[in-house]
Amino acid sequence: MDLIRMKNVKKVYKNGVTAVYDLDLTIEKGEFVFVIGSTGCGKSTLIKMLYRAEKPTSGIINIGGIDVAKLKNRNVYKIRRKIGVVFQDFKLLERSTVYENVAFTLEVFGIPKAEIHEKVLKVLDLVGLKHKVKNYPNQLSGGEQQRVAIARAIVNGPKLLICDEPTGNLDETTSLGIMQVLEEINKLGTTIIMVTHDTDIVQRMQKRVVLLDSGRILKDYEKGTYRHEAI
Amino acid sequence: MKLFRMLGRNIRDSFKSVFRNFSLSLASISCITITLIVVALSMVLSANVNNFADNVEKDLTIVVFIERGASDEIIEKLGDSIDLLNYVESKTFKDRMDITKEMIEEDRTFEMILSKYTRENTPVRDEYLIKVTDIEKIGEVADNIRKLDNVYGVEYGETIIDSLITIFDVLRKASYISVIALVLVTAFLISNTIKITIFSRKREIEIMRLVGASNLNIKIPFIFEGLFLGIIGTIIPIILTTYGYVAIYQHFNGQVFSPFLKLISPTPFVYQTSLLLLVIGMLVGMFGSYRAVKKHLKI
The missing domain is CATH 3.30.70.3040 (Alpha-Beta Plaits)
Known part of the structure; x- marks a missing residue:
């Protein structure tokens, strides 16, 4: 069953640059998809449109029944509550503890304290950071910070997890650890779309690979390995 | 229940935030304090000028x-x-x-x-x-x-009275206008200071948006924060107004130069002025935060 359906999606920035041309893409529930391509190929624009940080110029982006392209600015939260986003620079609240960072998402929804406590500890356990609940982000390593960011993104049980180069700032071993966590989350049923430049990771994971070039989908491998034609 | 829970969280978070961003909060609080002292001074002056005018007029x-x-x-x-x-x-x-x-x-x-x-x-x-x-x-x-x-x-002393009435009228209007203008300038200054404070927390707002907080979810804690900044910022102006005015009143024995120019009795005047300052501080703090945070809600 489709979770994401993009049809004729085009994005032209105000400065006249076209980042994505008439893109069609369908992603099913539970899939793990890598989006790869060289710098400037439009992969960041593509995922930014998914969590509505960018609005497409034309086309349809349907995620779980919501037409993201038509969402008004004040209603953007409706889609963001259904998806989790993980960034290369983690985007953690520096002045909040690990626990507070993760709990923040649930607090926003007005979930009771006891339920928040239970869910936060469960998800921190999943990413292997249950023992660091009281630490602040600057007291953690890069890999640990990314795990906190992942925990925050999935604590609400989203159907879709968008990862924008989550291993971009991490060394190889740490990156593999992060990928293990993501794979586990995927096994639990969450669809994952991940933008990456990391050759090794794509090779190892053997998942679907969408290769973008100059704003167009060049290849879409079913169980792709990384091929040297991209990146 | 959910509404109360969220309100409680907002109040708690905004209170925490005032202290977590203390140096920035201090900038806003100082701005509120200084401008409200000027507002308090102008209010006290204006009220007394009006009182002088009223007293003179009553004797006509x-x-x-x-x-x-x-x-x-x-x-x-x-x-x-x-x-x-x-x-x-x-x-x-x-x-x-x-x-x-x-x-x-x-x-x-x-x-x-x-x-x-x-x-x-x-x-x-x-x-x-x-x-x-x-x-x-x-x-x-x-x-x-x-x-x-x-x-x-x-x-009835036509010529003197007529010119006195005109002078009092001008004085009254001038004092009202100056108080209103000062309050507006205060609002603008405080709003801009809070804007700078909030600009440094642009990232925080961005994260709030990304995890699915609605605009209202984001605005409310900042508005509460503005409210707290406003309340804290009015403490010194209120103390100065209350004790300062009572001291001046006692020093001058309740009148300036002549029995015609009677000062307003401190009670309930200082309490009314303090309450007004508190309300101005709270409103200006809330408005300043609201205006500042609104700018960052387009991410």
């Missing part, structure tokens, strides 16, 4: 000189006719012999002149002293009294 009286030889009945009738006029608040009759006595008491030299006269041939006339409800209508009332029978003359 129209003196109606009654024709000599008017019988008690005629005088009473004249009084009734005055009562019927618009803007007349009260009237007091003064007998010519009482006036003579007062004049002598005030200045002994009158005794030599006036003691020669009897009730029948005294040059002093019976009078009505009239107070008006609206000081700006004093001239109109005087003119209307002049037209009545058995009125010899009407006196």
Whole structure:
């Protein structure tokens, strides 16, 4: 069953640059998809449109029944509550503890304290950071910070997890650890779309690979390995 | 229940945030404190200038000189006719012999002149002293009294009073305008300081948006934060107003230079001013935060 359906999606920035041309893409529930391509190929624009940080110029982006392209600015939260986003620079609240960072998402929804406590500890356990609940982000390593960011993104049980180069700032071993966590989350049923430049990771994971070039989908491998034609 | 839970969280978070971003909060609080001290000063000045004007105006009286030889009945009738006029608040009759006595008491030299006269041939006339409800209508009332029978003359110090009324009117308007202008400038200054404070937390707002907080979810904690900043910022102005004004009042014995220029009694004046400062501080803090956070909600 489709979770994401993009049809004729085009994005032209105000400065006249076209980042994505008439893109069609369908992603099913539970899939793990890598989006790869060289710098400037439009992969960041593509995922930014998914969590509505960018609005497409034309086309349809349907995620779980919501037409993201038509969402008004004040209603953007409706889609963001259904998806989790993980960034290369983690985007953690520096002045909040690990626990507070993760709990923040649930607090926003007005979930009771006891339920928040239970869910936060469960998800921190999943990413292997249950023992660091009281630490602040600057007291953690890069890999640990990314795990906190992942925990925050999935604590609400989203159907879709968008990862924008989550291993971009991490060394190889740490990156593999992060990928293990993501794979586990995927096994639990969450669809994952991940933008990456990391050759090794794509090779190892053997998942679907969408290769973008100059704003167009060049290849879409079913169980792709990384091929040297991209990146 | 959910609403109360979220409200509670917002209040708790905004309170925490004031202390977590203490250096920035301090900038906003200082700005609120300094500007509100100026506002408090202008409010105290303006209220006292108005009070001076009111006191002087309250003492303004129209003196109606009654024709000599008017019988008690005629005088009473004249009084009734005055009562019927618009803007007349009260009237007091003064007998010519009482006036003579007062004049002598005030200045002994009158005794030599006036003691020669009897009730029948005294040059002093019976009078009505009239107070008006609206000081700006004093001239109109005087003119209307002049037209009545058995009125010899009407006196209210036309030229001085008219210019005094104009001066007071200008002073009053100027003081109101200056207080309003100052409050607006304060709002603008505080709003801009909070804007700078919030600009540094742009990332925090961005994250809030990304995890699915609605605009309202984001705005409310910042508005509460503005409210707390406003409340904290008014503490010093309120203390200064309360203790400062009482000290000034006691130092001057409640009047400046002459009994005409009476200061407003500190109670309940200082409490009213403090309450007004608190309300201004709270509103300006909330408005400043709201305006500042609104700018960052487009991510």
